[in-house]
């Protein structure tokens with residue numbers, strides 16, 4: 155029913171039981187790592203989608219067509235949720251795309267920069283393929299300058315006479331491990347000797363499936379390739395992963411947290427890290443979002459008493475609707491926004507348990 | 508050895524050609540005499556070879572100002588492919604790190620493509636000054652002219668920039684320019700000693716035709732009638748991406764022919780694959796938007812069909828010029844259905860700031876208006892134009908564009924030889940109409956006698972696409 159990529163992505167990111175903010179999800183998809191984005195992504199259980207929009211070339215969600223089709227309902231102030239029909243469409247979609255492979259792929263996507271890995275890999279395939287056939291003059295595929303430089307350097311380091319055969323052998327083994335259609339998808343995109351490659355759209359048409367599913371299958375393939383080469387000795391592809399690891403928590407937030415664990419004093423951390431207070435607090439929130447409940451010292455910042463007061467005050471209100479501005483004056487005088495957000499994170503983690 | 512002999516030798520050794528195409532040698536000769544040159548040569552006549560070769564000849568860096576970023580990238584790719592690696596492109600696609608790297612090592616490049624916007628930035632100009640520029644090339648020079656229809660304000664600064672660079676020898680290149688536009692170019696740049704090389708823009712091997720329908724449905728029917736008969740490969744031009752996608756999908760669903768759409772909405776990956784599939788005849792038809800140049804030369808294109816009319820005849824001549832570069836029979840067909848001019852009119856309107864937009868921009872430059880008009884207005888504000896002066900400028904631009912669109916409509920409605928009318932717009936006279944010229948007096952032109960009728964479908968050998976075959980082919 156929904157066969158365009160943008161629409162399918164909308165179904166995937168919205169929910170029938172939770173109103174979600176369009177702008178926040180767009181920020182999430184484009185990979186804007188602010189604490190607000192991360193916090194709400196955690197509330198929506200969508201943290202693994204951070205930056206995925208770039209993979210699909212999508213940075214804006216087209217909600218209107220789905221509203222017109224009765225799949226999405228708008229509520230006030232930029233929030234939307236799926237209708238019953240939308241919920242059903244979403245379930246069908248997830249069935250079509252095989253949910254468990256997808257969550258594996260998205261998880262890998264958060265750990266490895268798959269966009270750049272794919273660029274490097276496809277350029278390596280082209281360069282070695284032309285080399286095997288002794289072709290010196292050809293148009294290299296369009297990849298970023300840094301990836302081009304990376305492959306140039308790598309090409310100089312390897313045994314060029316052997317590399318083509320090694321790559322072929324490795325790909326043979328990898329593709330044998332995939333389902334037939336998925337292996338074809340993977341191979342059809344490749345560019346090299348006498349081979350122009352097909353576009354994702356063309357491959358989708360050949361397979362008679364939606365572009366969205368095809369693009370997801372492609373993502374899954376590359377996630378599987380990463381896992382395949384990580385378990386091999388002497389892989390010719392594995393060195394392409396150099397420098398492509400991603401960390402959920404930014405290095406600077408990590409450093410702030412390490413300092414805090416040693417010093418246990420915010421003022422000293424600010425001094426040592428030469429950071430403003432607000433930055434230090436943002437770093438701590440980022441760490442809290444990505445850390446299991448027991449791994450973060452919530453009690454250092456919100457006492458048992460204070461927490462109880464707040465919980466009592468907000469009892470009956472779902473965490474999604476907690477609003478710092480609506481605390482009574484007395485409470486907000488005793489509770490900073492940082493503490494409030496920390497409590498929200500803690501409650502979220504407790505609820506998920 | 509005199510300059511021309513040396514040039515021919517470079518042509519043989521570096522480019523593998525025995526002789527120059529017409530226009531190339533004349534232009535190089537004019538450059539060798541030391542003057543600035545305005546060269547008007549049809550698309551596909553090898554303009555880029557001129558400055559590339561001249562760069563080798565004078566052994567000094569060549570700077571090429573080029574308005575289309577996508578074409579710039581293709582040009583760099585092509586020169587790399589031909590074995591020239593000392594090529595770079597400075598444009599808005601560079602991130603700051605790349606740009607810093609390029610600027611620091613600018614003296615290591617022999618061919619520097621630059622967008623007009625970047626050339627006007629002080630740090631770029633400063634670096635350029637340090638180069639001993641052998642030739643300063645302005646590609647698509649008609650953009651300088653207010654009459655020129657791709658009017659780009661940054662081009663108006665080029666005269667100033669040429670002087671800032673110490674007036675290096677300058678070559679202005681364009682595919683189509685009427686006398687009025689030629690004069691405009693030269694006077695804007697304030698050049699005095701300019702030689703003009705004007706190649707005939709007529710392409711006698713392209714048959715010209717137009718077809719009018721009363722509605723979009725009939726127009727589509729005519730399109731399908733044509734592409735079911737015409738020899739491949741061909742290009743169909745659209746003014747919107749959506750329509751290009753839609754028709755490509757319809758043609759594909761028909762199943763007889765391999766087709767893809769091609770426009771600025773494509774990712775780099777897709778662009779590469781589609782260009783090369785088309786080059787290698789794995790695709791027979793491309794549905795393209797006219798705003799998007801096709802970077803790679805293909806000389807056996809048999810037809811160019813316009814599903815939507817272009818906004819001016821200069822674009823039309825450029826776009827149909829992609830057909831028949833091999834000199835063999837080809838055809839250019841303009842399809843029209845009632846009301847199509849409104850699509851063109853709204854395209855034009857959206858490219859020109861309205862009085863209302865001008866007012867609100869001058870009230871508050873931070874006001875939210877769309878990108879294209881904003882860029883234009885910013886330019887005039889930076890150049891100290893008043894609100895009223897700016898309005899006057901755009902009133903004139905609007906009038907010119909309207910006039911240009913009327914020429915397109917006249918071409919469609921033309922009674923008489925189409926070629927005669929078309930060439931007259933470029934101050935060229937033509938009186939040799941016959942049955943291979945155009946559809947005048949020949950409305951039901953016979954594709955067979957024009958040698959444009961496709962033979963029985965050759966069974967295009969199906970490429971095996973399962974992964975075992977692909978791996979075997981690659982390695």
Ligand SMILES: [Zn+2]
Nearest residue numbers: 924940944945
């Ligand atoms: Zn005629």
